[in-house]
Each structure stands twice: as C-alpha cells, then as structure tokens.
Amino acid sequence: MGPLAQTITRLYGIRGWIGIAIAALVLFVLVPVLNLAVPQNHPLHVSTFLVTLSGKIMCYAIVALAMDLIWGFAGILSLGHGLFFALGGYAMGMYLMRQIGRQGQYQSELPDFMVFLDWKELPWHWWMSDQFWWAALLVVAVPGLLAFGFGYLAFRSRIKGVYFSIITQALTFAAMLLFFRNETGFGGNNGFTDFKRLLGFDVTAPQTRVVLFAVTGATLLGVLLLGRWLVSSKFGRVLAAIRDAETRVMFCGYNTLHYKLFIWTLSAILCGIAGALYVPQVGIINPSEMSPANSIEIAIWVAVGGRGTLVGAIAGAGIVNAAKSVFTVAFPEYWLFFLGLLFIGVTLFLPGGVVGLLRARRRSRPVALTEAAP
Amino acid sequence: MKNALRALVLALGLGCASIAAAALDAALVAKLAFGDNDEKIAAIRAFVTQGEPAAAPLLDALANGQLQTAGERVLIVREEAAIDAVSGETVTPLPEAREDVIANNRVRGELANAVAALRLLAPDRALRFQAVKELETGASAAMLPLVRRALEKETDAEIRATLALVAATIEVKSGDKTARLAAIRALASSDSPNTRSLLGSILLKQRDGRFVEPDADVRRAAEDSLIAVQRHLAWGERAGLLFAGVSLGSILLLAALGLAITYGLMGVINMAHGELIMIGAYATYVVQNLVRAYLPGAFDAYLLAAIPAAFIVSGLVGMALERSVIRHLYGRPLETLLATWGISLMLIQTVRTIFGAQNVQVENPAWMSGGIELMANVVLPWNRIMIIGFAALVVIGVALLLARTRLGLFVRGVTQNRAMASCVGVPTARVDTWAFGLGSGLAGLAGCALSQIGNVGPDLGQAYIVDSFMVVVFGGVGQLAGTLVAALGLGVINKLLEAWSGAVIAKIAVLVFIVLFIQKRPQGLFALKGRAVEA
Numbered sequence: 001m002g003p004l005a006q007t008i009t010r011l012y013g014i015r016g017w018i019g020i021a022i023a024a025l026v027l028f029v030l031v032p033v034l035n036l037a038v039p040q041n042h043p044l045h046v047s048t049f050l051v052t053l054s055g056k057i058m059c060y061a062i063v064a065l066a067m068d069l070i071w072g073f074a075g076i077l078s079l080g081h082g083l084f085f086a087l088g089g090y091a092m093g094m095y096l097m098r099q100i101g102r103q104g105q106y107q108s109e110l111p112d113f114m115v116f117l118d119w120k121e122l123p124w125h126w127w128m129s130d131q132f133w134w135a136a137l138l139v140v141a142v143p144g145l146l147a148f149g150f151g152y153l154a155f156r157s158r159i160k161g162v163y164f165s166i167i168t169q170a171l172t173f174a175a176m177l178l179f180f181r182n183e184t185g186f187g188g189n190n191g192f193t194d195f196k197r198l199l200g201f202d203v204t205a206p207q208t209r210v211v212l213f214a215v216t217g218a219t220l221l222g223v224l225l226l227g228r229w230l231v232s233s234k235f236g237r238v239l240a241a242i243r244d245a246e247t248r249v250m251f252c253g254y255n256t257l258h259y260k261l262f263i264w265t266l267s268a269i270l271c272g273i274a275g276a277l278y279v280p281q282v283g284i285i286n287p288s289e290m291s292p293a294n295s296i297e298i299a300i301w302v303a304v305g306g307r308g309t310l311v312g313a314i315a316g317a318g319i320v321n322a323a324k325s326v327f328t329v330a331f332p333e334y335w336l337f338f339l340g341l342l343f344i345g346v347t348l349f350l351p352g353g354v355v356g357l358l359r360a361r362r363r364s365r366p367v368a369l370t371e372a373a374p
Numbered sequence: 375m376k377n378a379l380r381a382l383v384l385a386l387g388l389g390c391a392s393i394a395a396a397a398l399d400a401a402l403v404a405k406l407a408f409g410d411n412d413e414k415i416a417a418i419r420a421f422v423t424q425g426e427p428a429a430a431p432l433l434d435a436l437a438n439g440q441l442q443t444a445g446e447r448v449l450i451v452r453e454e455a456a457i458d459a460v461s462g463e464t465v466t467p468l469p470e471a472r473e474d475v476i477a478n479n480r481v482r483g484e485l486a487n488a489v490a491a492l493r494l495l496a497p498d499r500a501l502r503f504q505a506v507k508e509l510e511t512g513a514s515a516a517m518l519p520l521v522r523r524a525l526e527k528e529t530d531a532e533i534r535a536t537l538a539l540v541a542a543t544i545e546v547k548s549g550d551k552t553a554r555l556a557a558i559r560a561l562a563s564s565d566s567p568n569t570r571s572l573l574g575s576i577l578l579k580q581r582d583g584r585f586v587e588p589d590a591d592v593r594r595a596a597e598d599s600l601i602a603v604q605r606h607l608a609w610g611e612r613a614g615l616l617f618a619g620v621s622l623g624s625i626l627l628l629a630a631l632g633l634a635i636t637y638g639l640m641g642v643i644n645m646a647h648g649e650l651i652m653i654g655a656y657a658t659y660v661v662q663n664l665v666r667a668y669l670p671g672a673f674d675a676y677l678l679a680a681i682p683a684a685f686i687v688s689g690l691v692g693m694a695l696e697r698s699v700i701r702h703l704y705g706r707p708l709e710t711l712l713a714t715w716g717i718s719l720m721l722i723q724t725v726r727t728i729f730g731a732q733n734v735q736v737e738n739p740a741w742m743s744g745g746i747e748l749m750a751n752v753v754l755p756w757n758r759i760m761i762i763g764f765a766a767l768v769v770i771g772v773a774l775l776l777a778r779t780r781l782g783l784f785v786r787g788v789t790q791n792r793a794m795a796s797c798v799g800v801p802t803a804r805v806d807t808w809a810f811g812l813g814s815g816l817a818g819l820a821g822c823a824l825s826q827i828g829n830v831g832p833d834l835g836q837a838y839i840v841d842s843f844m845v846v847v848f849g850g851v852g853q854l855a856g857t858l859v860a861a862l863g864l865g866v867i868n869k870l871l872e873a874w875s876g877a878v879i880a881k882i883a884v885l886v887f888i889v890l891f892i893q894k895r896p897q898g899l900f901a902l903k904g905r906a907v908e909a
Binding site: 077150153154156157158159161162163165166167169170171173174177178180181292293296299300303333334336337339340341342343344346347348351 | 710712713726843879885890
C-alpha cells in the first residue's frame with residue numbers, strides 16, 4: 001500500500017468512507033437539485049429556508065468539531081469559543097457591509113451605522129475591508145492570533161481545568177462588552193445586518209444560498225477528515241495522553257505547551273471559519289454571539305453527541321440545534337427547561353453522549369469511559 | 375439700616391411667638407394679591423428687602439395656591455379655616471365669594487427663593503438649613519440685607535458657613551470693588567460646584583479676546599479662589615469615588631462570598647450561584663409583598679424578615695441541588711460546571727414562569743432612602759452605606775462560623791484532607807451538604823442586598839456570575855481574606871478606571887487585568903501554603 005492509501009484506511013474503514021460519500025452526494029447533488037430544479041409545490045422540493053437552516057446547523061457542527069478537538073481529545077474545556085466564532089463572523093461581516101456599497105439607507109459609501117454616528121471616514125481597522133481576500137485572511141488570522149497569544153500565556157503558566165474555563169469565559173465576556181460599544185466601530189448593539197452581496201452575488205438568491213450550503217458542507221467534511229487525521233496520528237495520541245495524565249507526558253520528555261497550543265489555535269481558527277460561513281447565511285452578526293451563554297452551549301452540543309468522537313460532535317450539534325429550532329417555535333417557554341435538563345441529564349446519565357450510547361448498545365456491554373476529562 | 379434694626383428687633387421679639395399673628399404691610403399685601411405679575415414680583419421683592427419673617431407663610435400660601443381674595447380682604451385658606459393675611463386674625467365664617475390669586479411661572483420662580491430667604495430667620499433649625507441650601511443656587515441681590523441679618527443672628531456653625539458663602543455669592547455681583555474682592559476671597563472656602571462656575575464666569579473671555587471682567591485685581595483674586603475651590607471639589611470627588619469603589623466592592627464581596635465557600639473551600643464550580651442570588655432577591659420581593667398585605671404598619675421593618683427568608687430559601691435550594699445533582703459529580707469539575715449551568719437555566723425559567731419575565735418592584739424602606747451630604751458634590755446614599763455595613767457583618771459572621779464553630783471546623787477539615795477527616799469520624803457527605811447550603815444562603819443574602827439598589831429580574835444573577843468568579847479566582851481559592859481584599863480592590867480599581875475612561879472600558883480593563891494576573895500568579899493574591907496546593 002502507498003502512503004496515501006495507508007492514510008485513507010487509517011482515517012475510516014470502508015463503512016465510514018461510504019457514509020462520507022453518501023453525505024457528499026446529499027450535500028453537493030441531492031439538496032441543490034431538490035432545491036433549485038424541483039418546482040416549489042412538488043412534495044420533494046427542499047425549501048430555501050430549510051437549506052439555510054441546515055447550512056446554519058452545519059456551521060455549528062464545525063464549531064462543535066473544533067470544540068471536540070480541544071475538549072474531547074485534549075481535555076481543555078473552553079467557555080470562550082463563541083468569541084472566535086463571532087470574530088470570524090465579524091471579519092466576514094465587515095466585507096459584507098462594504099459590499100452593500102451605496103445601497104444602504106443613507107446611500108453613503110460608509111456603512112449605515114457609521115453615517116448614523118456621524119463618522120466621516122472608515123476607522124483604521126476597516127482598512128482593506130472591501131477586499132475579499134483580506135476578509136478571508138482576517139477570518140483565519142484574528143481568531144488564530146488571539147488564541148495563540150492567549151493560549152501561549154495560559155498554557156505556559158500551566159493554567160488548566162476549571163481555571164482555564166473560567167478565564168476563557170471572562171475573555172469572551174470582556175469582548176462582548178467591547179463590541180457592544182458604538183465607539184468600537186462594529187455597529188454596537190445591532191452589529192452588522194442587511195447584507196446585499198457576496199463577491200457580487202445576491203446573498204438572498206436561492207442559488208447563492210445553495211452554493212453557501214454546499215461550501216459549508218464541504219468545509220464540514222474537510223474539517224471532519226482533518227480532525228480524524230490529527231487524532232489518529234501520533235499527535236493525537238500525545239494529546240489524549242496529555243488529557244489523561246499531563247504530568248506523566250511531561251516526564252516522558254514532551255513539551256506539552258506546543259501540543260496544547262497547536263490544537264487550541266487550530267480549534268479557534270476552525271471556529272473563525274465557521275463564523276465566516278455563518279454570517280452570510282443568517283444575515284446578521286451582533287455581540288450577543290459572544291455572550292458566555294452561547295459559548296457554554298457549544299460544550300453541551302459536544303457532550304450530547306459524545307465527547308472524544310468527532311461524529312458525535314456533529315451529531316450533537318445537529319440534534320440540539322434541530323431541537324432548538326422546533327422548540328423555540330412550538331413552545332418557546334419550555335426551551336430553557338429542556339436545555340437545562342439536557343445539561344444535567346447528559347452529565348449525570350450519559351457521559352458518553354449519544355454516540356457512546358449507540359456503541360454500548362452495539363457491543364451490548366457498557367462502554368468504558370476512556371475520555372473522562374480531568 | 376434703621377429699617378433692618380427694627381426688623382431684627384421684631385424678629386427677635388417674635389422669635390417664639392406665632393409668626394402668623396404679626397401684622398404685615400397692608401399695601402404690599404394688596405399689591406401681591408390684586409396687582410399684575412410685575413407688581414406681584416415687586417411686592418415679593420419688597421417683602422424680602424423688609425426681611426419680614428411673617429411674610430413667609432403668606433408667600434408660601436401663594437406658592438401653594440392657598441391665597442384667596444374676598445372683596446378687599448386677602449385670605450390664607452387652609453382647608454376650611456381662613457386667616458386674614460394682613461392682621462393674622464382667624465376669619466369665621468368663611469366668606470362665600472372668594473377668588474384664587476394666580477401665580478404664573480415667573481412669579482413662582484421669584485416666590486420659591488423669597489420664601490427660602492424669609493425662612494432664614496425661622497426659629498426651627500431644619501427649616502433654616504433647608505432654606506440656606508435652596509439659596510445656595512438661587513440668591514439674588516435683593517436678599518443681601520436679609521442674608522446679612524440672618525448671618526448676624528445665626529448661631530449654628532454649619533448654617534453660618536453656608537450663609538456666609540451665600541452672602542459672598544451675592545456680593546461678587548455687586549458694584550463695590552472692595553466688597554467684591556472680600557467676597558471672592560471668602561468664596562475660596564466653598565466646596566460647591568456652583569461657586570466653581572460663578573468664579574469661572576468671572577474669568578471668561580469675550581469673543582473678541584477681552585475679559586468679561588475688566589478689573590485685573592478681581593480676576594486675579596477669582597483665579598486664586600477658583601484654584602482653592604477646585605482643590606476642595608477634587609477632594610470631594612476623590613472621597614465620592616472611594617465611596618463608590620467601596621460600595622461596589624461590598625456588593626462584589628457579598629456576591630462572591632458564597633462562591634468562596636462553595637468553590638474556594640469545596641472546589642465545586644457552581645454556575646448557578648448567580649441564580650441563587652436571584653432567588654434571594656425574589657424571596658425579598660415576596661416577603662415585602664406579604665408584609666405590605668398583612669402588616670402594612672411594619673413595612674419599614676420588612677427587611678428584618680426578608681434577610682433570614684432570603685438566606686433560608688436560597689440555602690434550601692442550594693442544599694437540594696447538592697443532594698440531587700452536584701453530589702454525583704464530585705471530582706469532575708468540568709461536568710459540575712455544565713450541570714450547574716443547566717440548573718441555572720432551569721431556575722431562570724422557573725422564576726420567569728412564576729413571576730413573569732419583567733422586573734419586579736422592591737422598595738427601599740423609608741430609613742434607607744436619602745443620604746448623608748458629605749460635601750456639596752458628595753452625597754452618600756443610605757442604602758449603599760447599609761450594604762457596606764451589612765457586607766462587613768456577613769464577612770465577620772462567616773469568618774467566625776468557619777473559625778469558631780464545629781461546622782466550620784469540619785468544613786476546614788474536609789477541605790484540607792477529605793479522607794483523613796472521614797477517618798476521624800467527620801460525616802463528610804453531610805458536611806458537604808451543609809457547607810453548600812451555607813454558601814447558597816450567602817448568595818441569598820447578596821440577593822437581598824442587591825434588591826435594595828438595583829432591578830430585580832430573572833436575569834439578575836447572570837450579571838454577577840463572571841464578576842464573582844473573578845473575585846474568588848483573583849483573591850486566591852480557599853481564602854476568605856483573599857476574597858475580601860480582591861472584592862474591595864476590584865471595586866475601587868473599577869470605579870477609579872471608570873472615572874477616567876468610562877464604565878465599559880473600565881470593566882474590560884479589569885477583566886483583562888485579572889486574566890493577565892492569573893497568568894502571572896495562578897494561585898491568586900493569597901495562596902494556600904503547604905500540601906493543599908497540589909491536591
């Protein structure tokens with residue numbers, strides 16, 4: 001076997017690859033055809049609303065994967081991943097705001113909220129924001145650099161466990177307060193909205209929506225394979241060892257700082273990309289995305305699906321967000337009860353998540369919980 | 375001067391007698407009652423220049439719409455009784471045909487200050503004090519003789535000082551240069567923002583670059599006095615800032631103290647801590663409503679019942695949580711964090727379902743409203759002072775509880791070495807429940823205190839959870855002293871930064887500071903020494 005074939009078999013078995021092929025078929029062929037080519041009143045027609053909703057949930061799934069990489073595999077629980085997600089979203093949002101051009105309410109070159117604040121020119125951090133490649137660079141660089149700096153300081157002073165979780169929460173809280181200010185130059189409370197075009201295409205057109213959906217799906221599959229490749233490599237084993245007994249790994253001569261810093265920064269970048277894909281589909285980004293509650297919800301997606309299993313993270317994000325979409329429409333007053341019960345129930349009774357439950361049933365013996373976080 | 379002396383003798387003579395009995399100048403009263411607005415104002419000024427204290431009830435009656443005319447007579451009508459405004463005699467029966475004397479806004483503005491000026495001679499100290507405070511902002515030149523006379527007669531040091539300033543404020547605007555210079559020098563001892571703007575106005579330049587005030591000597595004196603006033607004001611501002619900081623610190627302390635027990639001593643991450651605070655606030659609300667409904671006479675004392683109620687309700691909820699959920703997650707802090715977050719969501723929704731999503735009204739008892747005026751620009755509200763005192767009491771209580779009682783001994787024992795404590799017979803499971811109940815009860819007390827200064831709504835707790843964790847982490851886990859120092863320190867730092875950079879930036883700066891501080895010193899300000907650190 002060549003090295004490529006080796007890698008392929010290492011990532012997934014034959015059933016896994018078939019599953020991925022089916023997913024790709026659905027994402028890139030079936031849904032676009034059913035949405036665009038099948039007439040609206042046909043029973044098989046997939047509405048644009050559903051396409052956008054699924055696209056949104058797939059963005060969440062990417063975030064869940066990113067979270068699983070650090071929490072499930074490295075034992076670092078971040079309560080600040082909403083920040084990286086929102087930063088990616090804001091970077092993309094700036095570009096989308098510039099694409100509105102003179103079609104805003106005030107017919108000005110400047111975004112509406114700046115006209116409203118009586119600003120005469122773009123602030124310095126909007127430099128080059130009308131270039132897509134620059135926006136794409138920011139999407140990766142801003143969350144990446146912030147996570148690198150923060151992670152370097154935190155991991156170097158061996159902050160871990162709950163301490164780390166709490167200071168990541170403080171970080172996202174501080175950022176939320178910062179973005180709420182009008183003077184920060186990101187639209188304050190209201191954030192960015194009313195987008196018109198992306199790369200010159202109308203963002204509300206069904207065709208654009210389907211393309212965004214497919215791009216999100218491709219990214220999700222790519223992240224899944226990347227994650228699988230990472231965790232099944234030697235790097236992944238060292239990570240798991242750090243999660244289970246960090247001191248011993250250090251005694252064996254590994255510098256755990258490098259491992260943790262790499263996976264932490266990668267995770268933040270993935271969140272940023274997810275945020276960038278999320279904003280054009282949902283059509284709004286505002287500071288509430290950075291609220292501590294949003295970040296902690298990401299952890300519950302992963303916990304529901306099953307920590308330490310990448311498929312579980314995707315499943316968890318899908319299950320919880322689909323339930324949220326149904327619940328908040330059908331009985332909005334019970335959603336918080338349900339979410340709260342989910343938090344309690346999963347931690348008390350379902351430490352392996354849904355995937356753990358299924359695996360246990362398949363083996364018809366209790367699954368040994370190997371990924372108990374410290 | 376003769377006039378003034380006569381009035382002084384009159385005022386002294388009538389000091390204790392009924393003021394309303396004094397006879398007033400009938401022509402002036404008629405002018406006030408029947409004249410047009412300009413004549414009314416002229417009459418009011420004349421009364422003030424005469425400095426007749428007996429005119430105060432008359433002017434007061436006009437201000438309150440109690441002045442009526444019946445034919446040629448002017449009457450002060452209160453409910454069904456009428457007094458003749460000139461002679462002060464009671465008029466019975468009440469004449470049928472009466473007309474109200476109307477005062478427009480211009481007259482009213484004049485009236486308010488005139489009444490205050492005339493009250494400067496009132497025998498009641500509180501009345502005089504109130505009057506002089508009112509005059510600080512609205513004294514006019516016509517009042518100068520009256521103010522001077524009041525100054526000669528005044529015995530109370532505090533009122534004298536303020537009166538002197540009022541006199542100086544009037545004299546600054548007068549024509550005589552020596553008097554002005556003296557007045558400006560006298561104003562140097564003022565600590566009121568009004569004096570600052572008054573002196574500042576002397577130093578203003580006109581548009582063409584020349585000074586408004588042509589006399590260089592006056593300008594120089596004003597400049598010197600202004601510097602002195604600004605120094606006084608700066609002290610006031612600093613004192614106010616310090617107080618605000620200590621006040622914020624005491625709130626943070628109350629919010630974080632329960633957490634210092636559950637997280638600091640027991641190591642349980644309780645994300646529902648904020649909701650326990652919220653439950654304490656709602657318990658206060660319920661007690662308030664019960665007292666209002668069943669014991670309306672004792673409303674001012676409802677806090678006496680609310681404090682234990684808040685403690686017990688939050689404590690019981692906390693103990694129930696410990697027994698049902700948290701107990702099963704000991705040793706798994708990250709899971710505890712998620713599960714307690716779930717609990718917090720459910721508690722929020724429960725409260726929303728019971729009490730509605732809107733904020734509820736919790737009223738201060740009467741003795742908690744108002745404040746102490748330390749200086750003209752610094753008022754210390756009573757409710758803040760009470761909360762500082764309350765926080766101090768609670769800290770002392772908790773410290774005594776931990777240091778002197780059997781439960782405290784057990785809690786410390788379990789914290790230091792759970793296995794060994796268990797071996798020597800400490801019922802560790804029960805101690806956990808009680809300690810968690812204590813921490814939760816303290817959160818309830820915080821809620822009770824917060825209900826007195828802010829809104830009470832289902833989201834109340836969310837605002838405090840990040841802050842209280844920061845306090846505990848900053849102070850050092852497992853140390854009450856650390857929590858105390860961290861809470862007060864963060865409160866004062868936050869307020870100082872706030873004065874300098876605005877509230878949001880201050881808050882962000884403090885958060886970033888703590889995040890960086892933890893990197894340098896992960897154990898917090900006060901670290902536990904010895905083996906417990908590695909546990």
